[in-house]
């Protein structure tokens with residue numbers, strides 16, 4: 586009976602020790618807990634291990650490359666058309682087929698191609714909403730004949746050399762594409778003058794027009810490439826994709842972006 590009692594006590598003691606060991610295994614207290622997920626890595630009280638490739642993760646998608654040939658730069662109906670002193674519109678008397686009057690304030694005219702007009706309306710509203718103030722158009726689409734008269738007026742006032750820096754010859758003007766417009770504050774302060782760059786509207790456009798597909802076509806310091814003096818008021822619609830790509834790359838003329846020769850003067 587005594588031995589039975591000793592045996593029972595021993596069994597109970599061993600069982601208790603076993604239960605104790607099972608409930609509190611030594612390894613769980615002293616060894617690091619292996620990290621099994623990003624959450625564990627974050628919560629681990631010791632330095633996170635080096636990043637390891639996750640065999641289950643899908644490979645990163647390739648960065649989409651920009652296709653410079655996606656649209657024509659020669660077709661005058663393309664929103665990427667490049668017109669300059671070496672690249673007349675073809676035909677020179679081209680007239681866009683989808684001209685509308687943009688629903689924005691204007692002094693001379695607000696005629697633009699449909700897509701450019703819609704983007705202009707959105708951009709004007711955004712400028713006002715973001716505190717840059719109201720804007721209006723001074724001019725937009727000009728026909729071949731209208732450009733011819735305008736250029737002739739510049740020549741008679743300034744002489745041909747100065748006229749060629751300030752105004753395009755008929756058939757070479759971006760205004761004839763229906764994609765360009767001259768923008769000014771709704772107060773008309775600094776209208777079509779270089780000081781427009783220092784107005785709230787001018788500085789907002791310089792920083793934000795790309796978001797709406799508009800491009801400052803004749804930037805400061807690029808006369809040797811574009812052929813025209815700095816025109817902080819002249820914006821050209823090129824679409825959001827191209828405007829964003831140029832913005833991201835920091836390329837500020839269409840000639841440089843498309844690898845075209847500088848066009849400081851007309852041929853002949």
Ligand SMILES: [Zn+2]
Pocket residue numbers: 760765766767818819820
């Ligand atoms: Zn202009």
